[in-house]
Amino acid sequence: xxTHFSPQQxxxxxxxxxxxxxxxxxxxxxxxxxxPTYVTLGNELDSxxxxxxxxxxxxxxxxxxxxxxxxxxxxxxxxLACTTTCPSGVDYMHLIDHARVHVEETYxxxxxxxxxxxxxxxxxxxxxxxxAALKLANLARPLAGLLDRSPKLKPFAAMLRLxxxxxxxxxxxxxxxxxxxxxxxxxxxxxxxxxxxxxLDPGINTAAIRLLTRFGxxxxxxxxxxxxxxxxxxxxxxxxxxxxxxxNVDVWAAEIDSGDLDAILITTSGCGTVIKDYGHMLRNxxxxxxxxxxxxxxxxxxxxYLATLDLPEGQPLGLTVAYHSACSLQHGQKVTVQPKxxxxxxxxxVRDPAEGHLCCGSAGTYxxxxxxxxxxxxxxxxxNIEATKADLVAAGNIGCIxxxxxxxxxxxIHTVELLDWAYGGDTPEKLEKLLAAxxxxxx
Amino acid sequence: xxxxxEFLEPRADVIERRKTIIEDLADFLPPDALIHEPRRLVxxxxxxxxxYRRLPLAVVLPRNTAEVxxxxxxxxxxxxxxxxxxxxxxxSGGAIPQEDAVVLCLSAMSRILDLDYANRTATxxxxxxxxxxxxxxxxxxxxYAPDPSSQLACTIGGNIGMNSxxxxxxxxxxxxxxxxxxxxxxxxxxxxxxxxKALDAPGLDLLGLICGSEGQLGIVTEATVRLIAKPEGARxxxxxxxxSEEAGACVADIIGSGIVPVAIEFMxxxxxxxxxxFAQAGYPLDVAALLIVxxxxxxxxxxxMLKSIVEIARRHGVKVVRECQSAMEAAAIWxxxxxxxxxxxxxxxxxxxxxxxxxxxxxxxxxRTAEIIDSYGxxxxxxxxxxxxxxxxxxxxxxxxxxxxxxxxxxxxxxxRLCVDAGGCLTGEHGVGIEKRDLMRHQYTEVDLRQxxxxxxxxxxxxxxxxxxxxxLEGRDA
Numbered sequence: 001x002x003t004h005f006s007p008q009q010x011x012x013x014x015x016x017x018x019x020x021x022x023x024x025x026x027x028x029x030x031x032x033x034x035x036p037t038y039v040t041l042g043n044e045l046d047s048x049x050x051x052x053x054x055x056x057x058x059x060x061x062x063x064x065x066x067x068x069x070x071x072x073x074x075x076x077x078x079x080l081a082c083t084t085t086c087p088s089g090v091d092y093m094h095l096i097d098h099a100r101v102h103v104e105e106t107y108x109x110x111x112x113x114x115x116x117x118x119x120x121x122x123x124x125x126x127x128x129x130x131x132a133a134l135k136l137a138n139l140a141r142p143l144a145g146l147l148d149r150s151p152k153l154k155p156f157a158a159m160l161r162l163x164x165x166x167x168x169x170x171x172x173x174x175x176x177x178x179x180x181x182x183x184x185x186x187x188x189x190x191x192x193x194x195x196x197x198x199x200l201d202p203g204i205n206t207a208a209i210r211l212l213t214r215f216g217x218x219x220x221x222x223x224x225x226x227x228x229x230x231x232x233x234x235x236x237x238x239x240x241x242x243x244x245x246x247x248n249v250d251v252w253a254a255e256i257d258s259g260d261l262d263a264i265l266i267t268t269s270g271c272g273t274v275i276k277d278y279g280h281m282l283r284n285x286x287x288x289x290x291x292x293x294x295x296x297x298x299x300x301x302x303x304x305y306l307a308t309l310d311l312p313e314g315q316p317l318g319l320t321v322a323y324h325s326a327c328s329l330q331h332g333q334k335v336t337v338q339p340k341x342x343x344x345x346x347x348x349x350v351r352d353p354a355e356g357h358l359c360c361g362s363a364g365t366y367x368x369x370x371x372x373x374x375x376x377x378x379x380x381x382x383x384n385i386e387a388t389k390a391d392l393v394a395a396g397n398i399g400c401i402x403x404x405x406x407x408x409x410x411x412x413i414h415t416v417e418l419l420d421w422a423y424g425g426d427t428p429e430k431l432e433k434l435l436a437a438x439x440x441x442x443x
Numbered sequence: 444x445x446x447x448x449e450f451l452e453p454r455a456d457v458i459e460r461r462k463t464i465i466e467d468l469a470d471f472l473p474p475d476a477l478i479h480e481p482r483r484l485v486x487x488x489x490x491x492x493x494x495y496r497r498l499p500l501a502v503v504l505p506r507n508t509a510e511v512x513x514x515x516x517x518x519x520x521x522x523x524x525x526x527x528x529x530x531x532x533x534x535s536g537g538a539i540p541q542e543d544a545v546v547l548c549l550s551a552m553s554r555i556l557d558l559d560y561a562n563r564t565a566t567x568x569x570x571x572x573x574x575x576x577x578x579x580x581x582x583x584x585x586x587y588a589p590d591p592s593s594q595l596a597c598t599i600g601g602n603i604g605m606n607s608x609x610x611x612x613x614x615x616x617x618x619x620x621x622x623x624x625x626x627x628x629x630x631x632x633x634x635x636x637x638x639x640k641a642l643d644a645p646g647l648d649l650l651g652l653i654c655g656s657e658g659q660l661g662i663v664t665e666a667t668v669r670l671i672a673k674p675e676g677a678r679x680x681x682x683x684x685x686x687s688e689e690a691g692a693c694v695a696d697i698i699g700s701g702i703v704p705v706a707i708e709f710m711x712x713x714x715x716x717x718x719x720x721f722a723q724a725g726y727p728l729d730v731a732a733l734l735i736v737x738x739x740x741x742x743x744x745x746x747x748m749l750k751s752i753v754e755i756a757r758r759h760g761v762k763v764v765r766e767c768q769s770a771m772e773a774a775a776i777w778x779x780x781x782x783x784x785x786x787x788x789x790x791x792x793x794x795x796x797x798x799x800x801x802x803x804x805x806x807x808x809x810x811r812t813a814e815i816i817d818s819y820g821x822x823x824x825x826x827x828x829x830x831x832x833x834x835x836x837x838x839x840x841x842x843x844x845x846x847x848x849x850x851x852x853x854x855x856x857x858x859x860r861l862c863v864d865a866g867g868c869l870t871g872e873h874g875v876g877i878e879k880r881d882l883m884r885h886q887y888t889e890v891d892l893r894q895x896x897x898x899x900x901x902x903x904x905x906x907x908x909x910x911x912x913x914x915x916l917e918g919r920d921a
Contacts, residue, residue: 024789026784026792029530029532030593030596030782030785042550043551049486053485054483057482057485057486066482069482072483086785087789088788
């Protein structure tokens with residue numbers, strides 16, 4: 001569509017990029033149909049096309065962000081369903097990323113909102129702090145109802161409700177080291193330990209490492225890596241996000257340089273989408289652009305890599321899995337077939353819930369910052385999942401697992417934990433109950 | 444764009460009372476159903492016909508018929524124009540507002556109210572998307588037949604306003620042939636029900652009048668439509684030709700011989716390249732024109748019909764005949780075709796024409812279209828519903844170059860005149876909107892137009908409903 005930027009404005013490479021993205025949009029409106037917030041609220045301002053237009057207007061006029069525009073940008077889940085739908089190839093992800101940075105740079109949020117965001121950014125990416133916060137949250141949980149009464153305190157109520165009862169301590173599978181194979185390895189990978197996931201559910205990476213080493217892949221957890229930066233990136237806190245990215249790029253580029261590295265594996269697809277974008281995020285940094293691009297090229301979701309290993313055909317397990325395709329996997333990374341193919345091959349029977357393209361409402365910190373919309377999406381998602389009559393749910397992202405798990409009695413388990421179990425690994429805790437109940441019925 | 448198409452002068456008294464109007468609307472609408480801050484109005488300034496833009500006075504998002512009626516009653520009382528909007532996908536500017544108008548947006552009314560399989564009907568709110576009806580009825584083996592390419596996003600209310608068609612209308616007819624009843628709010632807020640669940644209702648065929656009236660007779664808030672049982676099987680087949688004219692002549696011959704497939708879609712080389720890049724559907728890239736012919740029914744029925752079609756195609760020197768091998772392939776073929784307009788955005792800005800011509804004229808019109816486009820030094824991609832002669836030349840241009848934009852608009856007008864002169868009409872399914880409004884005198888005599896305007900005035904004497912559309916601005920009161 002037509003744009004109105006001055007040559008002066010276009011000298012800023014970020015504005016130039018936004019302009020290029022906007023020029024691709026033909027305003028056809030297809031994106032509205034698959035946008036979870038538009039489907040929920042029915043307001044074009046809460047659709048990709050509406051947001052694109054708001055952003056265009058703001059950038060063209062060189063205006064600071066204001067409350068009206070921020071409201072609608074904040075409601076975007078960054079699920080990227082719109083980019084799967086868009087026939088014109090509009091790079092919405094980088095446009096909304098840019099808009100978020102613009103908001104952060106030019107808009108003063110109300111004090112409580114600022115505080116909430118500061119706390120999230122200061123706690124979640126740091127396992128020690130996150131662990132301590134979860135312990136506090138468990139004590140404060142009874143206050144959730146009270147906090148709900150004030151719109152400003154709602155995010156804290158949502159946090160208390162989402163906080164798991166148990167914060168996990170570090171394990172040998174979350175500490176830097178190399179997990180070797182029994183025989184000579186047939187491949188070597190690095191795996192992101194991550195920040196929140198090992199605290200919430202260290203079993204995921206443990207299962208992934210067991211499974212990989214069992215099939216001859218050496219797994220390194222290098223010293224020095226940390227949070228991928230997704231959390232601050234999605235809040236528009238660009239410097240913090242880039243600092244995370246640079247730290248990880250340094251560590252992983254060294255791993256790549258040491259030779260024979262197949263891939264950098266990620267078991268949380270929300271992180272994977274951002275790590276695959278490091279090359280773009282650091283494109284204007286001469287010291288990092290090339291290294292970051294190499295890191296992004298090596299980044300793979302764990303299922304993407306497992307699919308290349310030709311795992312053996314398993315016996316039918318008599319379990320039906322509803323596969324929840326995390327937005328970051330299906331829309332962000334376009335990984336759609338591998339997880340289901342792996343589950344089927346391992347012996348599960350797999351079902352696709354209706355409206356699989358719609359987000360579950362987790363979306364990083366969205367379920368805390370936009371709890372009302374998030375709750376509606378969760379209810380819709382759970383209804384669709386339960387309609388499949390599956391025995392359990394598989395998903396490839398800790399955020400979705402926590403979100404959906406808080407809305408259903410069905411066990412929600414990471415794909416890689418199910419695969420590890422099917423190929424002889426330990427039984428995931430959440431699966432134990434289901435299996436015990438089954439034995440009881442049969443017995 | 445050049446801005447050759449004019450809008451009505453905003454009513455000064457309405458503009459003056461803007462603040463009061465907004466306060467009054469806020470009195471009876473919930474806060475999130477009223478948008479009036481200038482910045483939040485900007486995204487509503489246009490629709491799919493993006494070269495024209497006008498900021499509205501306010502946008503309302505009613506949640507039910509009663510709220511729509513309240514808005515209409517108020518706007519009628521105070522002489523405020525109203526522009527209805529569904530998903531805002533109109534390609535003729537049907538939902539573009541104006542400075543003195545309230546945009547009545549039905550996107551929040553998106554509930555499916557009733558699926559009646561015994562009577563094969565669905566009753567839905569106007570903001571339900573076209574595809575949502577088929578999705579809802581799909582598990583029971585039914586679908587809603589008209590399938591405009593934007594069916595994923597466009598609403599049934601908009602489909603009724605424009606009498607939308609689609610690829611499969613060759614067999615199943617357009618919206619008017621599939622619409623059984625509506626609930627409509629008249630300009631003064633009165634709510635009427637027209638039609639019902641039966642195929643025809645006694646009295647005047649008001650439903651036929653309402654369908655295609657472009658939001659000028661009232662606001663449809665609910666609709667009852669026909670559901671159709673899914674066919675036993677369906678198979679799209681690709682036919683590649685060396686020239687567009689040969690493909691066009693082949694279409695005329697297929698229909699002329701009495702064969703009616705479900706769909707015959709046409710794409711020329713530029714359109715094939717664009718769609719293949721997006722959908723990887725396996726369209727042949729070494730041909731100048733492609734027909735997608737879909738047949739349906741039992742395997743035997745499909746084989747028999749295809750055999751006759753292949754024979755006709757051979758007579759026209761068909762170069763490639765490719766049957767699709769799987770449901771996934773069929774889905775990709777249709778995905779590519781239905782995303783053609785949007786996918787064109789990957790290569791250039793475009794305006795999408797929508798003229799209909801007699802099938803016998805297809806080869807001539809295609810040839811002339813190419814000549815017209817050439818004479819302006821522009822490029823064109825043709826992708827359209829060939830079976831019913833509904834052409835959609837996509838004129839490619841650069842929206843950031845005003846001269847290029849003016850040329851594209853002028854070329855478009857020439858092409859539409861060509862369609863009329865060839866014995867066809869200005870619009871197949873996108874409606875007149877503002878885009879073709881000033882060509883209405885090319886299509887109709889003054890007497891014809893006056894009669895249409897008299898009918899319109901019987902519903903809305905003050906011309907409050909979507910006032911800048913359909914009828915030329917001058918000579919309305921004469």
